Amino acid sequence: MSTSTSATIASTAEVPKVNLLGLTRAQMEQFFLDQGEKKFRAQQVLKWIHHAGVIDIEQMSNLGKALREKLQRVAEVRPPEIVSQHDSADGTRKWAVRVDGGGLVETVLIPDRERATLCVSSQVGCSLDCSFCSTGKQGFQRDLSAAEIIGQVWLAIKSYDAFQSGKGRIVTNVVMMGMGEPLMNFDNVVSAMNLMMEDLAYGISKRRVTLSTSGVVPALDRLAEVSEASLAVSLHAPNDALRNELVPINRKYPIARLLESCRNYIDAQSDNKRVVTVEYTLIAGVNDQLEHARELAELLRDFPCKINLIPFNPFSQSDYRRPSGNAVSRFWQVLVDAGYIVTVRTTRGDDIDAACGQLVGQVVDRTRRSERYRNAAENQATKAG
Ligand code: SAH
Ligand code: SF4
Numbered sequence: 001m002s003t004s005t006s007a008t009i010a011s012t013a014e015v016p017k018v019n020l021l022g023l024t025r026a027q028m029e030q031f032f033l034d035q036g037e038k039k040f041r042a043q044q045v046l047k048w049i050h051h052a053g054v055i056d057i058e059q060m061s062n063l064g065k066a067l068r069e070k071l072q073r074v075a076e077v078r079p080p081e082i083v084s085q086h087d088s089a090d091g092t093r094k095w096a097v098r099v100d101g102g103g104l105v106e107t108v109l110i111p112d113r114e115r116a117t118l119c120v121s122s123q124v125g126c127s128l129d130c131s132f133c134s135t136g137k138q139g140f141q142r143d144l145s146a147a148e149i150i151g152q153v154w155l156a157i158k159s160y161d162a163f164q165s166g167k168g169r170i171v172t173n174v175v176m177m178g179m180g181e182p183l184m185n186f187d188n189v190v191s192a193m194n195l196m197m198e199d200l201a202y203g204i205s206k207r208r209v210t211l212s213t214s215g216v217v218p219a220l221d222r223l224a225e226v227s228e229a230s231l232a233v234s235l236h237a238p239n240d241a242l243r244n245e246l247v248p249i250n251r252k253y254p255i256a257r258l259l260e261s262c263r264n265y266i267d268a269q270s271d272n273k274r275v276v277t278v279e280y281t282l283i284a285g286v287n288d289q290l291e292h293a294r295e296l297a298e299l300l301r302d303f304p305c306k307i308n309l310i311p312f313n314p315f316s317q318s319d320y321r322r323p324s325g326n327a328v329s330r331f332w333q334v335l336v337d338a339g340y341i342v343t344v345r346t347t348r349g350d351d352i353d354a355a356c357g358q359l360v361g362q363v364v365d366r367t368r369r370s371e372r373y374r375n376a377a378e379n380q381a382t383k384a385g
Contacts, residue, residue, distance in 0.1 A: 017076040020045060021055070021154065022147030024194045025201075035074070037067065043200055049077055050154070050201035053163030079151040085159060092349030095155060099124065099148045103141050105179050107152040109171065110348050117173040120152045122189050123180025128214055130234075130247050132281055134315040135179045143185040149192035152178075153202060173208040177232070182211050183219035193229050206230065212279065217253035220261045224268040232277035232308070233262055237287050238295035246287065259303055266304055275304045282328055283312045284321040293334035306341040313347060 023031060028042035044062055048054045055077035057068050083096040083104065091111045096104055103124035110117045126133070127140035153171060157163055162170040174196050176182040182189040189211070195201040196209045212232040213220060220231075235255070237243035243250040250258075262276045278300065282288040300307070309332060312322045323331075328344060335342045 015074070017074060019145070019147040020075050020077050021049060021079060021151055022145055022149070022188070022191060022195075024146075024191050025198055027191070031075075035070070041067070046198070046200040050195065050198075051164060053154070053158055055079065078147065079154050079158075080148050082155055082159070086352040088349040088352045090348055090350075092352065093156075093159070094349060094352050095152075095159070097121075097148075097152060097155065099144060101142070105144065105148075105152075107156060107178060108349060109156050115172045116170060117175055118153060118156050118171045119175050119178045120149060120192075121178030121180055122149060122176055122182040122185050126180050127184065128181050128247070128249050130214060130236075132236075132246060132283055132312055132318065132320055134317065137315075137317050143188060144180070146188040146191035146195075149188060150195045150201075153196060171202070172204070173210070174204060175210045175212060175232070177210075177212045181214055181216065183213045183216035183223065186219050186222065190223070190226055193227060197229070210277065212277075214247050215249055215253050215258040217257050217261045220258075220265060224265045228269055230274070230277070231262060231265055232279055233258065234279045234281075235296075236279070236281050238292050238299050242287060242292075246283075255299070259299075263303065275306055278303075278305045278307045279310060280307060281310045281312050282323050282331060284323040284327065286320065288323045288327050288331055290330060290334060293331045297335055297338035297340065300340070301338075306343070307335055308343050308345055310345045311347070 018031065020028065020031070025042060025046060028046060029039045032039055032041040041063065045060065048060045054060060057063075057071050057075070057077065060068060063071070080100075081098045083098045085096075086094045088094070093109045095107045097107055098104055105121035105124055107121060108119040110119065121144065123143050124141035125138040126135045129136040129139075153174065157170050160170045174193075176189060176193070193209055193211065196204050197206055206228040207230055210230040210232050211223070211227070212234060214234045223229075234247065235243070235258075236246050237250075237255075240250060240254045243255060253261075266274045266276060280287075280296070296307075309328060311328055312320055314320065314322060332342050332344060
C-alpha cells in the first residue's frame with residue numbers, strides 16, 4: 001500500500017494534472033478514452049463542472065469510487081483565483097482574476113434588464129497596441145489557457161452562487177471584449193467559446209456569444225471554419241490613414257481586406273440573418289467629426305452590420321478625450337439618417353473602472369511595472385558597477 005502510494009506520488013509529480021475545466025466535449029471524450037474509460041463519462045463530468053459548479057472530483061458521485069480516485073491522480077478542476085471583487089452602484093460587478101504564473105486579468109458582468117453580459121478577457125495584456133486602449137499600453141504578457149477563459153464564466157456564476165439555483169441565468173451573453181485580442185489566442189478562445197455554447201456546459205446561444213477583434217484577418221478567415229459565434233469588429237476609423245494611427249494592425253490588414261474577411265465570416269454561417277457589429281470608439285477631435293461619420297456611412301454601404309459607438313473612456317496614460325454628448329449625438333444622427341442601426345454604448349461600472357478599455361489589472365500591473373522599473377534600475381546599477 002505504502003509502496004504504491006509513493007509510486008503514485010512520484011509519477012504524478014512528474015506529469016502535470018490535466019485541468020478538466022478547459023476541455024471541450026470532444027476533448028473530454030478523448031481524455032476518457034485515453035484513460036481506458038467510456039466516452040459517456042465526459043458528459044457526466046461536464047455537467048458536474050459547468051451545470052452544478054462542482055470542482056471537487058470527490059463529490060462527483062455518479063463516477064464511482066475507483067474512477068474518482070483514478071481521476072484525482074491525473075486530473076483536476078481548477079478555476080483561476082479571484083483576487084478582488086467590486087460592485088458598482090449600477091449593478092456592474094468586476095473581478096480581478098489571478099492566472100497561473102501571477103498574471104492578472106479582469107472580468108466584468110454588466111446586468112441590463114433581462115440580460116446580463118459577461119465581458120471576458122483572453123490574454124494578459126495585448127500586443128497590438130491600439131493608441132486608445134489601456135490594455136494595449138501594458139504590453140503583452142501571455143495568452144490565457146482555455147480553462148482560464150471559461151473559468152471566468154464559471155467564477156462569475158459561482159460568485160452569485162447561481163449554479164443550478166433556479167434563479168435564472170446569471171450570464172445570458174458573453175462578449176470577448178475584456179483584455180487581449182482573442183484572435184491572437186485562437187485555439188484557446190475557440191475551445192472556451194465552444195464550451196460557452198455547448199449544452200452540456202453553459203448552453204448560451206451562438207448569437208449571444210460575441211468575439212470582438214481589431215482585425216487579425218488570417219485568423220478571422222480560419223474562425224469561419226470552426227466557430228458560429230457572433231462577430232464584432234473594432235473599426236474606429238473610416239479610412240486607412242486614420243485607422244493606421246489608431247489600430248496599428250491595420251497597416252498589415254487594411255480596411256478593405258478586413259471587411260471582406262468579415263463578410264466571408266457572415267456568409268459562412270448557417271443562418272443568413274447575421275450581421276457584424278462595427279465598434280467605433282469616438283475620440284474627441286480625432287475620429288468624431290461629421291466628415292468621419294459621412295465617410296463611415298459611405299464605407300459601410302451594403303455591408304451587413306449594425307454600428308456600436310463607444311465614447312472614449314479616459315485613462316491616466318492617455319491624452320485623448322471623450323467627446324461631448326452633443327458630438328456623439330451628431331455623429332449618431334448622420335449614421336441613423338443614412339439608414340444604419342446605431343447604438344451608443346453607455347458607460348457602465350464607471351465608479352469601479354470597469355468600462356471598455358479601462359481593464360488593466362491595475363493593482364498587480366502597478367506592482368509589476370514598478371518591479372520592472374526596479375529591475376531595470378538594478379540592471380543599470382549592476383552594469384555601472
Ligand atoms: N482586442 C479586441 C477586444 C478587446 S477591446 C478588440 O480590440 O476588439 C474591446 C473593445 O473596447 C474594442 O472595441 C476596443 O476598441 C474598445 N476600447 C478599448 N479601449 C477603449 C477606451 N479607452 N475607450 C473606449 N473603448 C475602448
Ligand atoms: Fe488589444 Fe483590443 Fe486593446 Fe487593441 S483595443 S490593444 S486589440 S485589447
